[in-house]
Amino acid sequence: MGDGKIGDPPGFFPPRTNPHHMKKASFPFMILLLSMAYGLDVWAQEGVIRGRMLDAATGEPLMFANILVVGTNPPLGTETDMDGSYELRLPPGTYDLRASYVGYQDQLITEIRLEAGGVEVLDIALKDAGVQLEEVVIAAERFDHTEVALLTLQKKALTVQDGISAREINRYGASNVAESMKRVTGASIVDGRFIFIRGLGDRYSNAQLNGLTLPSTDPYRNSVHLDLIPADFLDNVIAAKTFTPDQPGNFAGGNVNIATQNFPERFTFKASIGLSYNTQSSFRDDFLSYEGGSTDWLGFDDGSRAIPSLLTDPAVLSELTSSIHLRARSDENLADLLNRSIKSLSPQLAPTTSRSFMDHGASISLGNQFLLGSNPLGLLVGFNFNKSYNFYDGGSFQNWELPGPGAEALNQDRDLVLQHANENPEVGGFFNLSYKIAGTHKLSYTALYNHNADKAATELSGPFPLILSGGELESRALLFKERGLFSQQVRGEHLLHPESGIKFEWGASHVRSEQEEPNLRFFANSRTVNSDGSSSCVIDQSEFPLPFYYWRDLQDEQWLAKADLSIPFLQTKSKANKLKFGVQYSDKQRTFRESRFQIQNRSNDAQDYGCDAQAYFGDANRGIVGYDETRNRYLFGLYVTNEFIPKNNYDGSEKISAAYGMVTYDIGRLRFVGGARLERTELLAQSLDTSRAVGRIQQTDLLPSLNLIYPLTDKMNLRLSASRTVARPNMREIAPFESFEFIGDFKLWGNEHLRQTRIRNFDFRWETFPKPGELLALSAYYKGFENPIVIAFIPEAANPQIRFENVNRATVYGLELELRKNLAFLLPQLKKFKLAANFSLIRSDVDMPATEAAATRELNPEKGTSRPLFGQSEFLLNTALNYQNPERGIDALLTLNVFGERLAINSFVDPDVFEQPRPELDFTFSKRLNERFSLKFRAKNLLNSDTQTTMEYRDVQYSILQYRRGRSFGLSFSYEI
Structure with a gap:
């Protein structure tokens, strides 16, 4: 079992869902402002x-x-x-x-x-x-x-950092921040949305929007869903890999700052529309789906998946116990309640098929800068919509286990065929207003909204060991998961004393992030083929869970405020000399709710499941199915029970207070950047079951930082850095309750005794910038962890269970190499070609929990008692060959991205599960047709390599999960002023 879901077949065992609907955000006031922005320029x-x-x-x-x-x-x-x-x-x-x-x-x-x-x-x-x-x-x-400005910023930065500019993001054809960050040195993306930097993800990486921290939208992770932030509105994305006191102290891999556009240089208007054909997902008549709502195409549930109002009444819920079918036989009111409750739920628990379309998308953005009074006002606004289809059938999902100490080979535990389809619509909007006053004050307001959804259907079938009759498992899941992020920021910069350069900066943000899963449905049965060729199907609670419905809702609301004061000093010696002080406070409140209703069939009046889901769950077999005149009682088919568990719902809060001081001072050619940050953490998670212990952390940490920068020449730097940072558990991890994991139906327990992780960071970097836009850099780093948090098995539990635990230690170390170079140095004829490449070599090692290590030494001593960190790739390679011919309006790019083997699931005694390398080769060709129109062609995943996870035992690879994503070929058309 693992602390991630990289190898999970979607929906195989029940995730949880709940009853609230995503709130929609809109920007009606933008239209008026757009008219103002355009009109002022037209009449100028x-x-x-x-x-x-x-x-x-x-x-x-x-x-x-x-x-x-x-x-x-x-x-x-x-x-x-x-x-x-x-x-x-x-x-x-x-x-x-x-x-x-x-x-x-x-x-x-x-x-x-x-x-x-003009x-x-x-x-x-x-x-x-x-x-x-x-x-x-x-x-x-x-x-x-x-791009030159980004490298100049990197050259003069106080930290070791890498990034990607807006122009590069557009050239790569990335649609969101997650796709963009795959191209950054030392960065990789797991599950399409979570960033890992230098092999460290989740709690070890932090994300900010314009310098203000973003919260996660996932109850099980600290990581921000970077796929929620569209690329259309970005200025750049920079990952700081070393700590300075003016940054949050809770990272070790990297602090990713996403900078949005600010003042447009001129009136701009851009509209684009595109289509993409996938060889595996487009125009399929067998695309798995199910009946949803009228706004599914936008990624919003229209309310049709909401918990029926009847099932929100506490009086009704108290009656829906496992014995209601007995109590209602002679009670007309209870019989009516039983009948109405089951029929208020959707009868569809198995997917149907429909015809898929091509991936498609559109975006529009406008911006301008004009005078309001005598001061410049900058305005930017944009909207985007994208929808993609993903499908694979014939995928393989297997499991293997060690039969005993010293075994020659693993035994196969299951061998299932996987079919999965997913529709992923996304809508977003961006608004920015900036105003400068007298050249010494700047005020900005930024609003960013994004909402996406997964409408997924999954089928699994094949041999399964829990089916004692020897039949095969058939499992289905219907999922609709919405994720939303709405961020509002106000920021200010004030030059308090122009002569001395004293500057005061402040910022405040309100971020609301949501994730809801309304009406997830899970249904499994066994199927046995009879001697005459017919099939017999059975739903047996002793073999797998009965059919059920889930509603789950996560609501996070975060308020954050910060202030920084910069005071230059001894400017006659160096213009870099500066004192900086600041404070920050954030308050995040979380509510997590889940409801579960299970279909029961404990009455002899109900039909047995006859391999026809539509008939079995139809109204003729649900609720009241007849009346026994002889015994004067109702006859019931399927009925529903309330399986709400108070302990599996919780409220939480995270309050972080911080103050810091730092100094930048040049000693000859050596630049010294040092200081410390004081952070106070107050973390609380409490189950609705008040008999449970409260998860709580109250701790104050002093986090020192030292950065030394020595310019060997005007174009070459040496950097050394040492610092201490922390990593915090999230609220779910300290909430002392159990929930279902998605593979194998393990119960996952929180742990109210978790402690923060303390991290020591050491970095070295040599970098040179031969010409504008060129770079050669070599980095080395080491990180030591005290009390890292892992997922551990509970050997003493009667059934397999896991929980979050601290272990003694972990280490990460690695090398990074980056090159950006124009190829004219090889041949003058190659001056229009640029090569960009980066390579990372990473090693990590974390102790196993003591109980797991003891069991491993006894049952599988070949495995060892430590493992790599979850999601850490042993190497990362990015290469890009770019051809630019501005005279002909041509821009062509060929890219290759490869990650090394990385831990996907840590097993107990059995070999761990690793995701195997999957090379991705993409090609993009852009042609400007004239001053306004351009065309872009993009081919993605040309190699169509397998997505595969495996176990290894005695030099033999055992496949766990395997499927392909298909190749994509897209064409987009844009109009730009």
């Missing part, structure tokens, strides 16, 4: 020149630098603001500009052509004057700085 008669002025060496903005229009009388000009940004509004014409700043070489930019209503974006990089004070003259040209 002047043109606009805007951009930023930067230090050419550091990429830092130059505040209050001068921009003058040459040859005007009286002189026209402006100065940059706190972000180094400037704006000039001028009549149509051709202009020369002079940029100047104290201590830097002046720069003259010539032949800037400006049209009425916008020209001009970023200016000034060089330090040194001993040379003459003016530099250049001709105006459009400068694509996105």
